[in-house]
Amino acid sequence: xxxxxxxxxxxxxxxxxxxxxxxxxxxxxxxxxxxxxxxxxxxxxxxxxxxxxxxxxxxxxxxxxxxxxxxxxxxxxxxxxxxxxxxxxxxxxxxxxxxxxxxxxxxxxxxxxxxxxxxxxxxxxxxxxxxxxxxxxxxxxxxxxxxxxxxxxxxxxxxxxxxxxxxxxxxxxxxxxxxxxxxxxxxxxxxxxxxxxxxxxxxxxxxxxxxxxxxxxxxxxxxxxxxxxxxxxxxxxxxxxxxxxxxxxxxxxx
Amino acid sequence: xxxxxxxxxxxxxxxxxxxxxxxxxxxxxxxxxxxxxxxxxxxxxxxxxxxxxxxxxxxxxxxxxxxxxxxxxxxxxxxxxxxxxxxxxxxxxxxxxxxxxxxxxxxxxxxxxxxxxxxxxxxxxxxxxxxxxxxxxxxxxxxxxxxxxxxxxxxxxxxxxxxxxxxxxxxxxxxxxxxxxxxxxxxxxxxxxxxxxxxxxxxxxxxxxxxxxxxxxxxxxxxxxxxxxxxxxxxxxxxxxxxxxxxxxxxxxxxxxxxxxxxxxxxxxxxxxxxxxxxxxxxxxxxxxxxxxxxxx
Amino acid sequence: xxxxxxxxxxxxxxxxxxxxxxxxxxxxxxxxxxxxxxxxxxxxxxxxxxxxxxxxxxxxxxxxxxxxxxxxxxxxxxxxxxxxxxxxxxxxxxxxxxxxxxxxxxxxxxxxxxxxxxxxxxxxxxxxxxxxxxxxxxxxxxxxxxxxxxxxxxxxxxxxxxxxxxxxxxxxxxxxxxxxxxxxxxxxxxxxxxxxxxxxxxxxxxxxxxxxxxxxxxxxxxxxxxxxxxxxxxxxxxxxxxxxxxxxxx
Numbered sequence: 001x002x003x004x005x006x007x008x009x010x011x012x013x014x015x016x017x018x019x020x021x022x023x024x025x026x027x028x029x030x031x032x033x034x035x036x037x038x039x040x041x042x043x044x045x046x047x048x049x050x051x052x053x054x055x056x057x058x059x060x061x062x063x064x065x066x067x068x069x070x071x072x073x074x075x076x077x078x079x080x081x082x083x084x085x086x087x088x089x090x091x092x093x094x095x096x097x098x099x100x101x102x103x104x105x106x107x108x109x110x111x112x113x114x115x116x117x118x119x120x121x122x123x124x125x126x127x128x129x130x131x132x133x134x135x136x137x138x139x140x141x142x143x144x145x146x147x148x149x150x151x152x153x154x155x156x157x158x159x160x161x162x163x164x165x166x167x168x169x170x171x172x173x174x175x176x177x178x179x180x181x182x183x184x185x186x187x188x189x190x191x192x193x194x195x196x197x198x199x200x201x202x203x204x205x206x207x208x209x210x211x212x213x214x215x216x217x218x219x220x221x222x223x224x225x226x227x228x229x230x231x232x233x234x235x236x237x238x239x240x241x242x243x244x245x246x247x248x249x250x251x252x253x254x
Numbered sequence: 255x256x257x258x259x260x261x262x263x264x265x266x267x268x269x270x271x272x273x274x275x276x277x278x279x280x281x282x283x284x285x286x287x288x289x290x291x292x293x294x295x296x297x298x299x300x301x302x303x304x305x306x307x308x309x310x311x312x313x314x315x316x317x318x319x320x321x322x323x324x325x326x327x328x329x330x331x332x333x334x335x336x337x338x339x340x341x342x343x344x345x346x347x348x349x350x351x352x353x354x355x356x357x358x359x360x361x362x363x364x365x366x367x368x369x370x371x372x373x374x375x376x377x378x379x380x381x382x383x384x385x386x387x388x389x390x391x392x393x394x395x396x397x398x399x400x401x402x403x404x405x406x407x408x409x410x411x412x413x414x415x416x417x418x419x420x421x422x423x424x425x426x427x428x429x430x431x432x433x434x435x436x437x438x439x440x441x442x443x444x445x446x447x448x449x450x451x452x453x454x455x456x457x458x459x460x461x462x463x464x465x466x467x468x469x470x471x472x473x474x475x476x477x478x479x480x481x482x483x484x485x486x487x488x489x490x491x492x493x494x495x496x497x498x499x500x501x502x503x504x505x506x507x508x509x510x511x512x513x514x515x516x517x518x519x520x521x522x523x524x525x526x527x528x529x530x531x532x533x534x535x536x537x538x539x540x541x542x543x544x545x546x547x548x549x550x551x
Numbered sequence: 552x553x554x555x556x557x558x559x560x561x562x563x564x565x566x567x568x569x570x571x572x573x574x575x576x577x578x579x580x581x582x583x584x585x586x587x588x589x590x591x592x593x594x595x596x597x598x599x600x601x602x603x604x605x606x607x608x609x610x611x612x613x614x615x616x617x618x619x620x621x622x623x624x625x626x627x628x629x630x631x632x633x634x635x636x637x638x639x640x641x642x643x644x645x646x647x648x649x650x651x652x653x654x655x656x657x658x659x660x661x662x663x664x665x666x667x668x669x670x671x672x673x674x675x676x677x678x679x680x681x682x683x684x685x686x687x688x689x690x691x692x693x694x695x696x697x698x699x700x701x702x703x704x705x706x707x708x709x710x711x712x713x714x715x716x717x718x719x720x721x722x723x724x725x726x727x728x729x730x731x732x733x734x735x736x737x738x739x740x741x742x743x744x745x746x747x748x749x750x751x752x753x754x755x756x757x758x759x760x761x762x763x764x765x766x767x768x769x770x771x772x773x774x775x776x777x778x779x780x781x782x783x784x785x786x787x788x789x790x791x792x793x794x795x796x797x798x799x800x801x
Contacts, residue, residue: 017629036343039575043667046582050674054697057677061696064680067689164609166600174609195607201595201690203680206617208714209673209707212772217693219613225600306644307798317554323795329557329647337800338645339638341573348572355565356646358555402554 070169070200100160100231104144105253116159116177116230123153123236124185128243129250132191141180141189141230146253147238155240157182158233166225174199177230255282256318257403257435258303260461263312265298272298274459275312280437280452285429287446288439290456291539296439297335299456300407303437304333316403327403332357334396335407336389340380346391347376359400368394368424372417385412393421397428405437410445422449447531457539470534475509478502479524487519494537506537559655562647566656567663570634573642574660577630581668584626588618589675593682614683614690616676620711623672624718627665631722634660635730635790641800650799654791661719669712673704706772713779717766720786727790731797 057064103110129143148156159179164171174197181188202219210216236242244250258280265273272295280286290296301307302314305321305328314321321327340349346369354360369376372390374383383391393409406425410418426449429436440446453470455463463470474494477484481503488507497504506529511519516526529537595612633639634657643653676694683690697704728735746759766782769775 013625013629017633036345036348036572036575039343039579040571042582043578046585047667047671047674050671050678053681054674054677057681058696058698060681060684061692061698064684064690065692065696067691069691164600166598166609166611171600171609176607196599197609198612198687199609201612201614201683201687203676203683203690203692203694204613204615205676205694205707206615206620206672208617208620208767209710211710211767212706212770212775213703219615227600301798301800305649306800308796323649323651325559325562325647325649325652326554326556328649329555329562333800335800337641339642340645341639341642343576344572352569352572352646355568356562358557 067201070171071173072168072170101142101144101251104146104231104233107146107253110158110160114160116161117179118159119157119182121155121157121182123155123240126185126241126243127155127236128186130186130188132188141232142251144231144233144251144253145242146233146235147240148235149238151237153237155237156235158235160231160233162230163226163228165227167220169200171199180232256280257282257316258437259313259315260299260302261313261315263302263314264310265295265302265307266310271310272459273302276456276460278454278461278464280435280454282435283433284451285436285438285449286452286454287443287450288437288454288456289443289535290439290462292441294456295459296456297407300333300335300405300437300439303403303405304328304331306333329358330401331403331405332396332399332401333405333407334392334409336385336392336411338392338395342379342381345377345379346374349380349391349395353395353399357399357401361398361400364428365394365398368398372420386414386417389413390417390421393425397425400428400432400434403435403437407439408441409438410440410442418445422446425449443535444530444532453531455535455538462538467531470538471528471531473509474506474529474534474537475511476527476529476533477505477507477519477524478527479519479522483522483524487515487522487524494540495533506533557647559652562649562652563655563659566643566646566648566652567659569643569646570656570660571663573639574630574634577626577633578664578667581623581626581671584622585619585671585675588616588622589678589682592616592618592675592679593686595683595687612687614679614687616672616679619672619675620714623668623711623715627661627668627715627719628722630664631661631719632726634723635726635794637730640730644799650795650797651791654787654794657723658787661716661723665712665716665719668715669708672715673707673711709772710775713775713783716783717779720783720790724786724790727794731793 100110100114102108157180159177161172162175162177164175176195176197178190181190204217204219207216207218210218242250256279258278260276260278262275262277263273264271264275276295276299288296288299298307302309303316303321305316305324308322316324316327317330319327321331340352344352350362350365350369353365354362369391372387372394374387374391380388380391389409389412393406396404396406396409410421413421422445425436425438438446438450447467450467452465453463453467454461455470463473477488479502481498484503484505488505491507491510493505493507495506519526592614595614597610597612599608599610601608640653643656680690680692695703725735725739729739744755745753746755748755766775766778769778
């Protein structure tokens, strides 16, 4: 659609300019008169201005370019985002996609890089899980509950990082995670504050003029992004009673 | 030396033919008036000379070269008409500066004096001038450019009468000081007849007459007398114009009477006089015996 | 009688200066358009990605001088069309001119304008970087510095210049053809319809895309230069030949 629209816009511009030219040549007195030399001075000024900004930009190049670039995807999720391999051909696609969940369910070891925080809390007779917001709106954390076979009376809480991938970049670290609040035998999942974080400012040279350059750095034509909510893995004593109004977001590990 | 030569030149547009095998030559250093009714092809003829348009058939030569797409002809000729326009942002001063670069013989001082005399603001834009002012500026450019072949097509359109007089005077003075070939067209032959050396009368697509003003005038005579007497004496002769006012009538006939006939007319109380250039021009371009008066009869 | 015999190059030079004066205002238009494009580009394009709930998002701001390049090309196309209007033509013939000298001086004018437009469109990237830094703070620059890679600047200038000049000549040729004969309007309309329509046996957009790719996918400097020179000179020769017998100030 974008390609078809452009010429129409061009034609409109041309018609407007020509119409303007015609009214001008129609002996109308101009509202104000610009002397001819002003036009040349303006161009000269503009070019000099651009050259000056170029010099300043080059002097401060390292300063301007000093933002930490976002991480490129290198963990095992990237197979799925690698467009050269069709999704269907990716081995164990579903397992890979849900790998943390898969590993939790199968009592496997989980890559420690994915762990955001591990906390332990003393266990009482019951554990109340309370949501401070309607968890059907947006992505609430997934909670996996596993009953320990050993007799220790502690609750182990594993907080796993959420996942945010935009094209090739991993912004998982930029997502702010609201951790559950623990008070006597009660886990509260707080309401998330409204939030807009600018994670990066990119500069790209216009794609067209990079045509002859050896190494091109082109913008994505459209961003693809993938998000997965944070995962909370609770290991609780075998006899602990769970109190919850809605168990939809609780997954029990057998 | 011949500056302009037309040999059997025809110019046709899609719907009509304007010039039909026209032949004439213009000599160097002569101020020639090109006269003719509206739409007879005076403008077409002038545009052919400067190479703006191309002849359909025949041969046009200016400075012994074909003028169409000819740099030499373009550099040595200028056509001043109301189609002469300049870019919107250019002021009077800008236009004169451009002329100075393009025309080798340009007299910048004269141009400046003329522009001052005719009261132009140097920062006025050409496109915003009134019609008369535009014509005046174009005419100034035509004079100051001092091109070996200078052509004015209806240069006085829109000018008021005092400016017209001034312009013709300026043209004549500059022509006398710097002789060159000048072609001048106008509807008002009486305005320019004192100026002209030659007249080229274009009528029905051909050069109907080409010669001096006196020759033109000598082609006809005016007879004034009683209508019946006039009718008697002009029997068998072409009467170009009849003007019946009161007891006496004024007829214009071709000057082909013998001395004897003229004497007889005088004896019959008919006054014989020469015609004005304008009357001769009208007589030549009118269909015989048919003027505007006939429409109302 | 003394007759002045000027050379073609002499008249072309004079006419080129005249065209610069006559079209002075179009340079101001260009500067205003470019300045506007720079301001828009400094604000940048926001790409936002939701997470957690509808109100929480992360944003990536992308700055680029794409708009400057596109606007320079549109400007060139429109100015190319305007150079051949009847009015402009008769203005040139108010002074010493032949059709050839008129075309040659127009070509010089287009070369000059493309140079100015190309330099500003490419250097606008620096202005966007600098003011983007002041406006947004440190950024990730996906382009090497000119000091490290001076070749890239040269290649960018050449590419921008070539595209702008090509757009100039496309506008110029279209307008020249239409001036010569109004039937070309119908022809261009037909080409437009053919290029956008699609059915079982005809795929217009694909052919149009093939032409764009012919220029746009060329990565070899030598072939790029060759293609553009042939296209630009071809268009110029066509417009010169086709209007060489046209009547002016009519």
